Amino acid sequence: MNDKKIVAVLCDHGCRNGSKIKYDELKTNLKKSEVIEDFLLVNKACDSGVEFLDAYKGRKILFGGCSLLEERGIYSKIKERLGLKNGEFRSFDVKADLYDLYPDKVNLEELLVCKILSMGTLLYHAEPYEEERIKPAEGILVYGDGITALRTARALAEEDISVEVLETGEQFLSPGLFSQHFGRPDQRGLSSVVSADERRKSERNRVAGFKNVRFLPSDAFLSFETVEDGFVFTFKSGEKRKFGTVVIAPEREEEQSRETGALNLTDLYGKIVCGEPLKGEVVFLLDYAADTSPEVFKDVLLAGKYIKRRFASEVRILMKNAKVSVSGAQELYDECREQGIIFFKYLEDLTLKNNYGDFEIEGTDLYTGDKFLIKEPDILVIPGRSILSPRSKNFAEALELLTISDRYPQPDSLWRLPNETNRPGVFVAYPTGDNSIASLLFSVRARLSTAGIAVNEHIPVVDEDKCVYCLTCVRVCPFKAMTTDSESRVAKVLRTVCQGCGSCAAECPAEAIQLRNLTGESLYQGIRALG
Amino acid sequence: MEESLLIIYCSEGGRKALQKMSSEGFRLPSGVCTFELPCTGRINDVMLMETLQNGVRGIFVAGCREENCKYLDGNKRALRRIKRIKKLLSDAGIEGKHIEMQTFGPDEGKRLYSAINDFAGKVGVS
Amino acid sequence: MIVAEQKPIGEILKKLPEVEKLLVLGCDTCVTVCLAGGEKEVKVMCSAIRMADKKIGEVTGFSIERQCDREFFKEIEAVVKESDAILSLACGAGVQMLSDYFEGKLVIPGLNTHFIGSNEGAGYWLERCLGCGDCMLDITGGICPKTRCSKGLMNGPCGGSENGMCEIDPLNTECGWYLIYERLKKLNMLQNMMTNQPPRDWSRAHDGGPRKLLREDIQP
Structure with missing residues (x-):
């Protein structure tokens, strides 16, 4: 706290129809409190310039105006002109947060006094501080063995960023495998299926050609700790390396089908690669074992298209929640329909009977309301849930990343890009989904190119005398920003x-x-x- | 603050819902004051208990929708904390003190309005 | 560390006598770490009592480093003198020390002391030690059979061990002897499994398995 008292300023542009603020009454009431030194009313603050505040240099300023002032940069002008640091100025939207909220007949002066005193108290207790920025360390660690990890490494290396790839030594076929190996959805020819391993090998050779890429042996990772400008990894060789940023391209695998005799997409892929004929009636049952992600949906469409063309089989796709309107899928969906693949949108009441691999599917069509019955299809494909591979899971656990099956937290949040994790500086690269690597590059560039990472205004300050080093903060911090400090024996904030x-x-x-x-x-x- | 109702809202979802509410023409009952926090996750037991002790009739907390917290799980933690305090208050048999938290999307002005009104009715503030 | 949990507030309120001045005393060591009796809990408790119990004239909150060390009581002597009763948010040891030191004052326990255990993560505590006074952890690879085996067997496992879980609660309770076996295997000390441990005096036995304290509101 400091002794600087506060000058409260209120814009009276008449944002509120016909109201006249009783200035004297307001001023008398405000000056009774110990935090407000003076109170000014200015007419049309958005047009009147900021010179009128010159007389109040050296005080803290609390400004109540509308959003227009923010938009026109009046607040930053005031801060600049009076040389106010952060913590010495505060503004609030008097229109949105006060006038608009209450009916016209309410006692305006009383509400204004409460609001100004409440905001003023917060400002009164605030400490001025200089804004600080910290640059993350150079170098990026890419974790993963698959084609996505390699492509990410190449994309970063092409931007002159030095990359180290920590290989996992395990490979799985993950969602998006049909999209990867049958080419992009808009390329129509899909005559040949290249084995995943071969594609991976050629990509690895390509990546190894870059001077700024280094491969770390699989399983070399021992432990890691977070520091302010990045992550320090200790490897089994005893080597310690600091990376400013970590990108995980997790190996994912598809869960085995729980219905004996049914295939999952990975099994189907194996059959295609081995050249097994897939003749007869082929049924895909979506949204049954797991909700269908856009990647899996595209896989199903590509696989269905391939089977229909190659073997002239009867292909049916049953779905419930899967969305056709996801990017890239619409086109494929139309193509599939043209080729004679039949789609059903089924209702909740779907039943699947399994008699040792002979299936019977009964359900109701969403659009027509008709019952349908599919008896003993030759092949039934039920895409499984996609889960992290064992080592990817271990790695995610070691880094204390929150995971939900194979996804990182809040994939649908307005605040986060899908490639962000709960740890700032750790990103995830996804194999498909539009521009997944491009959006990753965007995030990485944002982290590296700015003047540094700004330190938040509301960082925690630990009272060393009071801290009992119980680690509750370390355990509850969603971003893992609190750590232990064996020297001072109090919690430390990154x-x-x-x-x-x-x-x-x-x-x-x-x-x-x-x-x-x-x-x-x-x-x-x-x-x-407030009261 | 006696006989009044306090709304604590977060700067993201809560604030936007409140603005949406006013833009749709709904107004707060007169005995209601508002207080803004960056995230409902900052609310702690001590702050709420001492505020209730000072005579406010009820505290209504408006946070972001569950999967949409800017700080990952601030709203969920606040929900659990408020559940904890609600239990404490009811176990202690403290009559007439109410606390409630609900989560809102930025477009749910009308729902916020009716939630606040229901709550105000419950605690007897009009 | 000692793991404790706050008594339900209703029970505490019933226990409180009608006094003019009440002191709520927290303890800054184990019970702060297990989120039951630290400075914050003291403040919340004070507010709750002030709101709920109108018969008590004045409620003061205070917290000291440890209630199991009499040296720390010096700083509160004046406050205690002013108060008519003390609600102690410390473990059983702390409550007893407090009653011993301030003999004329009524001390009411505010916590239930559970066990000596470890913090396994946010909001999850697990019993690790019985305080039996005769440690044999060297023989069992650092896993205590008396605590971790639900039956406290000295020579295990019994027939109720299945897939590493204990028959008393196959979903949540691990078989202590399975853990010991796996640990000894890693240590290359499996011969210890063959040594017969003499029976103990279990007349003051605990049973029912390792006690766990799960607090949903703290868990991630």
């Missing part, structure tokens, strides 16, 4: 990793953690000031 959410401060049993400029005391006082 400032680049912290996103300022406050979970640590909320759970700390000793009340030893306070967020910068958002301490428990200031929040409590801020709330008290």
Whole structure:
């Protein structure tokens, strides 16, 4: 806390129809509090310039205006002109957060006093601080053995980034395998099926040709720790290497089918590669063992198309939730229909009877409402859930990454790109999905190219006398920003990793953690000031 | 603050839902004050208990939709924390003190409005 | 560390006498680490009592380094003198020390002390030690059969060990002797399995297996 008192400024542009703020009453009430030194009312702050504040140099400023002020950069002008540091200025949207929320007849002055005092209390307790940026270390570790890992390594190497590839020494066929090996959906010819291993080998040779790529032997990884500018990996040879960024291209595998006699996509792929004839009636049952991801859906369409063309088989695709409208799938779907593949959208009541490999599928069609019965298809394919391979899973666990089957957290969140993990600086590369490597490159460039990673305003500050080193914060931090420090024996925050959410401060049993400029005391006082 | 209702909302989903609410023409009951936090995950037991102790009738927390927290699981942690406090309050037989948290998407202004009104009715603030 | 859990607040409120001044005393060591009786819990407890129990005139909160060391009581002597009763958020040892030191004051326990255990992750504590006073962990590869085996067998496993799990709860409780066997195999010390351990005096036995404390609200 510091002694600087606050000058509260309110824009009175008449955002609220017909209301006239009683300035004197407001000012008298505000000046009763110990945090507000003076109160100003300015007409049309968006047009009036910021010179009128010159007389208040050296004070903290609390500004209540509308979003227009933010858009026109008035706030940054004020900060610049008065030389205000972070923590010495605060603004709030008086229109959206106050005027618009209450009916017209309400006592405006009373509400304004509460709001200004509450915000003012927070500002009063805030410490000024200089913004800090920390650059991540150079070098990227790519984890994975498959074609995606290699392609990612090549794409990074082509951008003059030095890359080390940590191979896992295990290979699985993962979702997207048909898309990978039958070419891109828009290339129509699919006469030959190249074995996955061969493609991988040729890609590896290509990648090995780059000077800035180094391959680390499989299974070399021993342990790792996070530091402020990256990740320090210790390898079994005793070598320690620091990487600023980690990209995981996890090996994924498809779960075995639980229905005896049914194939999963991996089995089907094996049969195609071995050249087995797939004649007769081939049925794909989607959304049964697992919800169908866009990758798997495209795989199914490509496989169906191939089987239909090659063997002139009867192909039926049964689905429930799978979306046709995902990118790249629509075109394929239309093609499949043209070729005579039959699609059913089934309802909840689908039943599958399995009599030692002789199947009977009964269900209702969503569109027509008619019952359909498929008896003893020659081949039944049920795509399985995609799961991380054992070593990828171990690696993800060692890095304490949150995983949901093969996905990283919140794939659908508005706030996150699918390739982000819960650890800032660790990304995931996916084999397919549009521009997966391109979007990864975007994320990596964003991490590397900026002036550094900005330290969050609300980083936790650990009170060394109060901290009992119980590690609750280390365990609850969603981003793994809290670590142990054997020297000081108190919890330590990694400032680049912290996103300022406050979970640590909320759970700390000793009340030893306070967020910068958002301490428990200031929040409590801020709330008290409301009434 | 006596006899009033406090809404704590997060700067993301909660705030947007509140703005959506006002843009749709809904207004808050007059005995309601609002307080903004970057994430509902910052709320802790002490803060809520001391606020209730100071006389506010109820606290309503509006966070982001579950799978949409900017900070991964701040909202989920807050939900569990509030469940914990709700249990504490009911076990202690503390009458007339209420606390509730719900999650909202940025477009759910109307639902927020009715949730706040239901809650205000429950705690007796109009 | 000692693992404890707060008593249900209803039970605490019933135990509280009608006094003018109540002191809620936390302990900054084990029970803070297991999220049961630290500074934060003290504050929450104080607020809850103030709101719930109108008969108590004044509730003060305080927390000291350890309630199992009498040296730390010096700093609270004045506060205790002012109070009529103490609600202690410490383990059983702390509550007893407190009653011994301030003989004239009524001390009410606010926690249930469970076991000596380890923190296995956010919100998950597991019993690891019985405090039997005769450690044989060297023979069993660092896994205590008395604690980890549900039946506390000295010579195991019994016939109820299946796929590494114990028959008392095949989904959640591991077979202690299976763990010992696997560990000894890694240590190349399987001959220890063949040594017959003499029976113990189990007259003051614990049974029911290793006790676990799971707190959903802390878990990830």
